[in-house]
Amino acid sequence: MAEEAKAKGNAAFSAGRFDEAIGFFSEAIDLAPSNHVLYSNRSAAYASLHKYNEALVDAKKTVELRPDWSKGYSRLGAAHVGLSSFDEAIAAYKKGLEVDPNNEALKSGLADSQSAASRSRAPPSSSAAPPFGNIFQGPELWAKLTADPTTRGYLQQPDFVRMVQDLQRNPNNMSMYLADQRMMQALGVLLNIKMRAPTSEEMEVPEPEAEADAEKQPEPEPTKQPEPEPEPEPMELSEEKEARERKAQAQKEKEAGTAEYKKKNFETAIQHYTKAAELDDEDISFLTNRAAVYLEMGKYEECIKDCDNAVERGRELRSDYKMIARALTRKGTAMLKTAKCSKDYEPAIETFQKALTEHRNPDTLKKLNDAQRAKKELEQQEYFDPQLADEEREKGNEFFKQQKYPEAVKHYTEALKRNPKDPKVYSNRAACYTKLGAMPEGLKDAEKCIELDPTFSKGYTRKGAIQFFMKEYDKALETYQEGLKHDKNNQELRDGVRRCVEQINKANRGDISPEDLKERQAKAMQDPEIQNILSDPIMRQVLIDFQENPREAQEHTKNPLVMQKIQKLVSAGIVQLK
Structure with missing residues (x-):
């Protein structure tokens, strides 16, 4: 039950529903209060909502439960940064690096904390504050950008990542990047403001580093000869256009493959899905669809291979967790088809369980339950x-x-x-x-x-x-x-x-003895049949007549059903006949 609540919390966190994630992690903590990972996850969710005091409490609990786990110190440092306690943050990151000296996240956190500490100790500047303050200094910056479906794709673009990293180091450079529609979209996500998504034309902007360099260079002295125009970059635009065309063609191949699959033309469907995957290797649905065809054809090894490739590539691309879960479920189904004994069910069951941690799909849950039941039955047969x-x-x-x-x-x-x-x-x-x-x-x-x-x-x-x-x-x-x-x-x-x-x-x-009689009556009163007889209004009246009205009692003895119930009470020791 704790793992189930944890999986729901992870899914909510990935989708940016941090309040909901906190609820699920709290439920899991109630069920498994000694699980350090649950406190770490809830700390991250609190930090995403800027509730740094709560994040700090959970981070401290994480470190207390597992002092040799580096991520706990990362959570602790992030919470201190959120509270502007930079010296404490530096100490936390250093302690984490003692546990894991090669941890890049801790190194980055330490560098950022030291930089922030230096800025906090510097004398106030007369210049205006950077636009939007220090919004890019938050410890959960990357989590928010990853959770939003629009900005998630930007993280695959090196120039965008370099822009964000530059703003982390120096927020005063914000004005250099405001012309970039991607940066405006990111600001909307970080400020929780709904902004219009940029069009594909708006996204075709020059490399931001070139813009920054041009702005930092001093103005040239005026001369009689005009300054030469910068050379255009037709090659880059051509590559982007070609990439869009390839993606569009890949989608057409996918649609054609689906149509052939519905007609049971499996070989032709395979060809279309293969072509789609060759045209666009950033959409794992081509692999999962081809795996479905292989599954239908009984080519289970090919199906499993495609599912493994889809999961691996999906994690590289940070694909939707539902797509990862679909690939794992399909793999588990193929593994069941090849099972010959009860032990063969174990890897399939494990695969279904992994799929459920990605996305709790009812169909996957049913497959898991069926596999566990079949494994148990087969074990009994084998034994x-x-x-x-x-x-x-x-x-x-x-x-x-x-x-x-x-x-x-x-x-x-x-x-x-x-x-x-x-x-x-x-x-x-x-x-x-x-x-x-x-x-x-x-x-x-x-x-x-x-x-x-x-x-x-x-x-x-x-x-x-x-x-x-x-x-x-x-x-x-x-x-x-x-x-x-x-x-x-x-x-x-x-x-x-x-x-x-x-x-x-x-x-x-x-x-x-009275004690034996009392014990016998107490046991009888726990019998549902005795309880039903005594709660019956007619039988209660019969018992009263036996005590107070002999004539009516005589009439009751003529009723076999009544006497059968009386005998039941007598045998149980509830009623004594004298």
């Missing part, structure tokens, strides 16, 4: 061996004779694993449990014995004996009488009936 079951039963019998009841139970249990349909073994184990005083377990085995073979008298004698020992004489009497229907001359069942009748009559005569 089934009546001959070995008989050998284990005989070993149990020997220990029973030696009054070594725990050892006998062990062998009877193994016999039932080898042959779960043998009523004799349930009967024998019930006898062991009775000797050990484990009455509920013995009663359960006796009932299972009767269920498997209603004509097996031993099942009734075992069950009746346990009920008798539990002082449920009325129930024991019913069990013995039911057994006699199948074996009229069974002396053990007859003796059981006699003993029960003696105990019931003794109670009616008042020959038992």
Whole structure:
């Protein structure tokens, strides 16, 4: 349950729903309060909402639970940065680097914290504050840009990443990049402002570093000769146009492949999906679709290979987690098709579980449950061996004779694993449990014995004996009488009936101690049948008439159904007839 809540929290965090993510992580923490990863994830979600005090509490708990985990110090440093506690942040990052000296995130965090600490100690400048303040200094900057579907794609563009990194180092350079529509879109995401997405034409901007360099250079001295115009870059524009055309062509190939798949023209569909993947290697749906065709064709190895490639490429591209989950689910399905024994189900089950951590799809969950159930059934079939079951039963019998009841139970249990349909073994184990005083377990085995073979008298004698020992004489009497229907001359069942009748009559005569009577009545009151009789308004009136109105009571004795219920109360010790 904790893993399920964690997976939901991760999905909400990836989608930018940080409040929802906090709720899921809190639910997971309630279920697994010692899991350091859950506190780390919730700390990141709090920091994304600028709730740095809460983020700091969770980060400290993370480090407390797992002091040798470097990411905990990264969370701790980020929370301190958010609170402008730069010295504490520097200490946290340094401590993390002691644990993991090569951790790039900690190195970057330390450098940023030291830079921020230097700026905070510098004397105030007379110049105006950088536009939008220090919005690019937040510790969860990259998480927000990744979570938004628009800016997520920009992170694959090196020039955009360099712009952001430059603003992290020097926010005063903001004016250099405001003409870039991608930067305006990023500002909208970081400020939680809905902005119009830039068109493809607007996205075709010059390299930002070239613009920055031009702006930083001093103006040239005026001369008589005009300054030469910068050379155009037709090659770059041509490449971008060609890339768009290839993507469009890839989509057409995909549509053609889907159409052929629906017509069951699998080979042709494969050709179209393959062509689409060659034209555009940034869309993993071409691979997952081709994997579906291979699955339909029974080419399970090819299907699994395509799914693995889709997952690997999808993680590189930071593709939608639903696409990753789809590839994993398809892989698990193909693996099930090749399973020959119960152990072959294990990697498929693990793959379905991984898919659910990416996206909790009901279809994937059903496949997982079905696979787990099939694995269990197959394990039972593989373990089934009546001959070995008989050998284990005989070993149990020997220990029973030696009054070594725990050892006998062990062998009877193994016999039932080898042959779960043998009523004799349930009967024998019930006898062991009775000797050990484990009455509920013995009663359960006796009932299972009767269920498997209603004509097996031993099942009734075992069950009746346990009920008798539990002082449920009325129930024991019913069990013995039911057994006699199948074996009229069974002396053990007859003796059981006699003993029960003696105990019931003794109670009616008042020959038992008040403590025993009270205990017997308390057990009877837990019986749902007794509860129903006593809650019946008609039966309550009947009982009152038996006490106060002899004439009416005489009429009640003529009703077989009423007398049957009265007898039930008498047998249970609830009512005494004098």
